[in-house]
Amino acid sequence: MIEFLLNDEPVRLEDFPADRTLLDYLRETRRRTGTKEGCASGDCGACTVVLARPADGGLVYESVNSCITFLGAVHGRQVITVEDLAEGDALHPVQRAMVEHHGSQCGFCTPGFVMSMFALYKRGAPADREAVHTALAGNLCRCTGYRPIVDAALDACAEPAPDRFSARAGDTARRLAAMPPSGGGQWPGGGFHVPSDLDEAANLLVGHADARPFCGATDLALETTQQLHELPRLVYLGNVPALNRVEMTADVIVIGAAARYAHVHDVLVREFPDLDEILLRLGSVPIRNQGSIGGNLANASPIGDMPPVLIALDAVVNLRRGGDTRRVQVEDFFIGYRQTVLAPGEFIESIEIPRARADTRFVACKNSKRFDDDISTALGAFVFTFAGGVIERASIAFGGMAATPRRAAHVEAAMAGKRPAEAAAAGRAAIGEDFQPIDDVRAGARYRLAVAGAMIDRACLESMGGDNVYRVSRYAV
Numbered sequence: 001m002i003e004f005l006l007n008d009e010p011v012r013l014e015d016f017p018a019d020r021t022l023l024d025y026l027r028e029t030r031r032r033t034g035t036k037e038g039c040a041s042g043d044c045g046a047c048t049v050v051l052a053r054p055a056d057g058g059l060v061y062e063s064v065n066s067c068i069t070f071l072g073a074v075h076g077r078q079v080i081t082v083e084d085l086a087e088g089d090a091l092h093p094v095q096r097a098m099v100e101h102h103g104s105q106c107g108f109c110t111p112g113f114v115m116s117m118f119a120l121y122k123r124g125a126p127a128d129r130e131a132v133h134t135a136l137a138g139n140l141c142r143c144t145g146y147r148p149i150v151d152a153a154l155d156a157c158a159e160p161a162p163d164r165f166s167a168r169a170g171d172t173a174r175r176l177a178a179m180p181p182s183g184g185g186q187w188p189g190g191g192f193h194v195p196s197d198l199d200e201a202a203n204l205l206v207g208h209a210d211a212r213p214f215c216g217a218t219d220l221a222l223e224t225t226q227q228l229h230e231l232p233r234l235v236y237l238g239n240v241p242a243l244n245r246v247e248m249t250a251d252v253i254v255i256g257a258a259a260r261y262a263h264v265h266d267v268l269v270r271e272f273p274d275l276d277e278i279l280l281r282l283g284s285v286p287i288r289n290q291g292s293i294g295g296n297l298a299n300a301s302p303i304g305d306m307p308p309v310l311i312a313l314d315a316v317v318n319l320r321r322g323g324d325t326r327r328v329q330v331e332d333f334f335i336g337y338r339q340t341v342l343a344p345g346e347f348i349e350s351i352e353i354p355r356a357r358a359d360t361r362f363v364a365c366k367n368s369k370r371f372d373d374d375i376s377t378a379l380g381a382f383v384f385t386f387a388g389g390v391i392e393r394a395s396i397a398f399g400g401m402a403a404t405p406r407r408a409a410h411v412e413a414a415m416a417g418k419r420p421a422e423a424a425a426a427g428r429a430a431i432g433e434d435f436q437p438i439d440d441v442r443a444g445a446r447y448r449l450a451v452a453g454a455m456i457d458r459a460c461l462e463s464m465g466g467d468n469v470y471r472v473s474r475y476a477v
């Protein structure tokens with residue numbers, strides 16, 4: 001059984017197809033048709049709802065794309081949809097601001113924008129223009145134009161006051177905390193499993209050859225909503241505390257495979273400040289509220305953002321199958337286009353990242369067509385170890401340049417032993433020895449090689465102290 005609150009109403013479900021999405025449940029079963037379906041792939045934000053979960057005695061409110069959220073994954077959460085915001089004729093402050101600033105024309109995108117604004121409002125802190133742009137980057141509007149919408153969010157979220165959800169938050173948190181951490185649902189030929197401990201997750205996966213583990217489903221759900229595949233048995237890893245841990249020792253940062261980007265952001269950015277822009281540009285807030293580094297690795301896309309970063313940082317993945325564990329360097333994890341070393345029933349337990357050192361400099365550069373919410377065309381990650389102004393060791397990896405994210409061994413060798421200014425030219429000259437990229441819909445091969453060369457230049461310039469060289473930024477709205 002899975003349990004959740006639909007606003008205040010307790011819901012218990014036993015029988016449901018594992019791959020049923022929250023959006024389909026809301027619209028088709030509950031007739032909550034305020035939540036819209038635009039793309040069914042997490043790109044437009046029309047389906048945005050807010051999930052609340054207990055934290056520190058209160059609630060944390062997070063926007064998610066209900067079109068790519070599996071219904072079973074809301075176990076233990078409060079689901080808030082646009083229908084829940086107004087009380088009678090009294091609009092919620094974010095709705096009132098949208099009316100007053102003329103933020104809606106056809107209205108199709110409006111519920112999604114309102115829910116993203118609601119999540120921003122519920123942070124409880126004043127939101128500036130940057131925070132508004134970030135919060136709304138996953139919502140598309142085709143007719144109103146963004147300025148009135150941004151104005152509405154700035155107005156509503158300038159000084160968020162307690163709202164009608166605030167008074168009930170303590171009670172809601174207690175009701176959610178009382179729900180059992182494990183759960184699941186059955187369906188002929190499959191099922192949805194919510195394990196709450198590591199052994200339970202490992203046994204489930206090794207015992208069901210057909211089961212797919214997942215965390216955010218921001219990749220996996222697209223197999224059903226876009227490719228129309230059936231996913232009869234799913235194991236949701238998001239409720240296993242060991243898979244959500246973020247720990248720091250003197251030497252390494254250990255990140256549970258299911259820890260979401262929103263959760264790991266601060267730790268990673270404190271250690272590697274250049275990751276701030278990479279994480280800001282990885283999907284949108286709803287994607288980062290759900291997506292995990294474990295999923296990014298296991299998905300094995302050649303243009304995933306974290307794999308080249310983790311290869312350059314010499315990170316290791318800890319894998320588990322039943323009671324057996326093994327360690328694999330991230331650079332050895334990928335064995336072909338969308339193929340990994342994972343055996344059936346095996347899953348990623350955690351990722352270990354060596355900590356930054358005083359003599360190293362980390363630089364990462366993402367190239368994509370849009371600033372926000374766009375998959376990389378190419379991504380370069382660089383770790384230079386310096387000795388007396390000379391690059392003693394260069395650890396460099398690229399995404400988008402080959403069938404897998406890969407180390408640039410020739411570039412590394414060409415740059416080692418040189419000062420950054422000479423190293424840049426040597427690295428650029430060697431890039432063609434490491435990669436023969438393909439032409440595809442995102443970019444041509446020549447463009448990819450040129451971009452990778454420019455990234456080498458930028459990494460060298462920045463490592464010499466030229467911060468924010470060639471940095472792109474959002475257009476001001």
Ligand SMILES: Cc1cc2nc3c(=O)[nH]c(=O)nc-3n(C[C@H](O)[C@H](O)[C@H](O)COP(=O)(O)OP(=O)(O)OC[C@H]3O[C@@H](n4cnc5c(N)ncnc54)[C@H](O)[C@@H]3O)c2cc1C
Pocket residue numbers: 041042043068212213214215216217218219220221237257258281282283284287290291292293294295296297298299303304305306342346347348349373374375376
């Ligand atoms: C709109 C949109 C924008 C996006 N933008 C970006 C972007 O800018 N950059 C980027 O890199 N990605 C992007 N993505 C892709 C996706 O968000 C990331 O790859 C994310 O990290 C996936 O994490 P997840 O937890 O959602 O993975 P899931 O979808 O839950 O899982 C992905 C795959 O990994 C497997 N898996 C998951 N966890 C484990 C585990 N612990 N062990 C073994 N197998 C596992 C699943 O079975 C599945 O095959 C985007 C996706 C969308 C929909």
Ligand code: FES
Pocket residue numbers: 036037038039040041042043044045046047048065066067068
């Ligand atoms: S319908 Fe477009 S993001 Fe969900």
Ligand code: FES
Pocket residue numbers: 103104105106107108109110140141142143144
């Ligand atoms: S108001 Fe029509 S799409 Fe935004």
